Amino acid sequence: MSKKTRVRFAPSPTGPLHIGGVRTALYNYLFARKHGGTFILRIEDTDRSRFVEGAEEYIMEALEWCGIEVDEGVREGGDYGPYRQSERKNAYVQYAEQLIDSDKAYIAFDTTEELDNTRKEYEAKGNTFMYNARTRDRLRNSLTLPEYEVSRLIDEKVPYVVRFKMPANDDIPTEDIIRGNMMVNSGTLDDKILIKADGMPTYHLANIVDDHLMEISHVIRGEEWLPSLPLHVMMYEAFGWEAPSFAHLPLLLKPTGKGKLSKRDGDKLGFPVFPLHWPYGEQARGYREDGYFPEAFVNMLALLGWNPGTEKEIFSMDELIEEFSIERVGKSGARFDPEKAKWFNHQYMQMQDPADLAKDYLKLVKAKGYDIAPGEAEKLVSMVRERVSFVSELWEQTDFFFEAPGDYNEKAVKKKWKDNSAVLMKELMEVLKGIDPFTSAETEKVVKEWIQEKEYGMGAVMNAFRLLVVGALRGPHLFDIVEVLGKEETLERIERGIDELGGGEG
Numbered sequence: 001m002s003k004k005t006r007v008r009f010a011p012s013p014t015g016p017l018h019i020g021g022v023r024t025a026l027y028n029y030l031f032a033r034k035h036g037g038t039f040i041l042r043i044e045d046t047d048r049s050r051f052v053e054g055a056e057e058y059i060m061e062a063l064e065w066c067g068i069e070v071d072e073g074v075r076e077g078g079d080y081g082p083y084r085q086s087e088r089k090n091a092y093v094q095y096a097e098q099l100i101d102s103d104k105a106y107i108a109f110d111t112t113e114e115l116d117n118t119r120k121e122y123e124a125k126g127n128t129f130m131y132n133a134r135t136r137d138r139l140r141n142s143l144t145l146p147e148y149e150v151s152r153l154i155d156e157k158v159p160y161v162v163r164f165k166m167p168a169n170d171d172i173p174t175e176d177i178i179r180g181n182m183m184v185n186s187g188t189l190d191d192k193i194l195i196k197a198d199g200m201p202t203y204h205l206a207n208i209v210d211d212h213l214m215e216i217s218h219v220i221r222g223e224e225w226l227p228s229l230p231l232h233v234m235m236y237e238a239f240g241w242e243a244p245s246f247a248h249l250p251l252l253l254k255p256t257g258k259g260k261l262s263k264r265d266g267d268k269l270g271f272p273v274f275p276l277h278w279p280y281g282e283q284a285r286g287y288r289e290d291g292y293f294p295e296a297f298v299n300m301l302a303l304l305g306w307n308p309g310t311e312k313e314i315f316s317m318d319e320l321i322e323e324f325s326i327e328r329v330g331k332s333g334a335r336f337d338p339e340k341a342k343w344f345n346h347q348y349m350q351m352q353d354p355a356d357l358a359k360d361y362l363k364l365v366k367a368k369g370y371d372i373a374p375g376e377a378e379k380l381v382s383m384v385r386e387r388v389s390f391v392s393e394l395w396e397q398t399d400f401f402f403e404a405p406g407d408y409n410e411k412a413v414k415k416k417w418k419d420n421s422a423v424l425m426k427e428l429m430e431v432l433k434g435i436d437p438f439t440s441a442e443t444e445k446v447v448k449e450w451i452q453e454k455e456y457g458m459g460a461v462m463n464a465f466r467l468l469v470v471g472a473l474r475g476p477h478l479f480d481i482v483e484v485l486g487k488e489e490t491l492e493r494i495e496r497g498i499d500e501l502g503g504g505e506g
Helices: 019-034 055-066 083-099 112-126 146-156 203-213 225-240 263-269 296-304 317-323 338-351 354-367 374-387 392-404 412-414 421-432 440-454 458-471 478-485 489-499
Strands: 006-009 038-041 103-108 161-164 173-174 180-185 194-195 220-223 246-248
Touching: 006 019, 006 220, 019 038, 019 055, 019 220, 019 246, 019 296, 019 317, 038 055, 055 296, 083 103, 083 161, 083 194, 083 203, 083 225, 161 225, 173 225, 173 246, 194 203, 203 225, 220 225, 225 246, 296 317, 296 338, 338 374, 354 374, 354 392, 374 392, 374 478, 392 478, 412 458, 421 440, 421 458, 421 489, 440 458, 440 478, 458 478, 458 489, 478 489
Parallel strands: 006 038, 220 246
Antiparallel strands: 103 161, 161 194, 173 180
16 A cells, blocks of 8 residues: 555544444554554544534543544644544635635535525426536526625625536546445436534535645545435645545344444344443443453444454454454444354453452452452352353352252252152252362262262252252253352251251142
8 A cells, every 4th residue: 555544433423433433443542553543532523413413522431441442633633633523614615716726616505495496396297306517507596696796695694505517418437445446427426515503514515625734544434324425526626636546335234134333223132232331312232331342342333344254253352453444344244143242252251360350250249248259259150150141140140159949940840859859859958068178079989979879860960969969950050059158058958958848739
């Protein structure tokens, strides 16, 4: 690559950042790091009517949580600032005037009411109205009004917009790294507004000017901007600037595969569509607060649209940077699978340092009113982590270490507690009393030898044993459980269970 790689993620602070936006940021970041380039965070806040308090901070915190490091931005500074569009307003007007002077843009005074009436007239004849080369010479703008009239209207502060002057019938070639070459005829496009009546630029002007001034080499953005690509190509040409390379990322689709993934899908199916909890107005769940590891979340997102070309699914951020290639991003939408997201978290759960998990687990234990040593916590976590996908699930897999069964699982009792179960358990108690040391290995050896010698069914003994110790047919290796509980507690639980369940149901 000849020129320096500079990419930007340019969200609008209009609410919580959707995971589709996070993926766009991630792909930009991976691309920048892969090519030794710069990752820029630019806040596109020119639409003040949609500005939401707290959204800008949320965006920054979300990227930070994901491990996406910003090189230049509002917080970080840089040589190409300011990095908020609202602070760059004067530059946009100047560039719009440049386009007007070179006959590439014009001033339009049409009111919303006038345009609505024109639209209705067209619709009444079965046509669709478009403000473009076919209609602009019959509308109220600087192309149809005398110069003195235009000056008078501006002096009288009559509201106006600046529109791009799209050619009447030019073939516009566009290139996209993901989608290849396309051709669009300018006659199918309208004259987009560049400066709104309030003096603020639209996305089209602001992002072109900013990308040029910030020397952006590659624009990697969502598929929803693909229809704007011909306009943006024409605008670069109108300014006489070299356009960056473009790549339009596929949509994130609903779990059904039909339609764009929305907050409503998450609400309905019970999974988050935002990286962090959104605490304002209509609150929304976040992956962080739902207990996802940031590395698992990033790994899952990276594979929604990008294919490494191998069977490998678990990637660290460094490995993603090493492997990432825009050319391996697919054209078609990527279906979001909430179960796969949990699978990724489960994989990362197994990779965590047990000491770190133990710290989080201790908080759960303390919240339930119990206290154990860190070493004991680590031991319990190591016993059950394979069974869980989230730290929050550790308690329900270990509660029986702290609380003796208050009742016994009805289905398990019906299925596994037989007429002879009480007799077997009383005999088992005598066997357990004689075991010393009461370790998992020693207890397992002695109990299994006893079962074999007596020719009892392994299942008949072990299921009843687990039922009395745990209260249900769940939990890790039973002999590991009884080692932690100790001989005295184990015997007490068996005795209490025999009293509770009696002779069985046959």
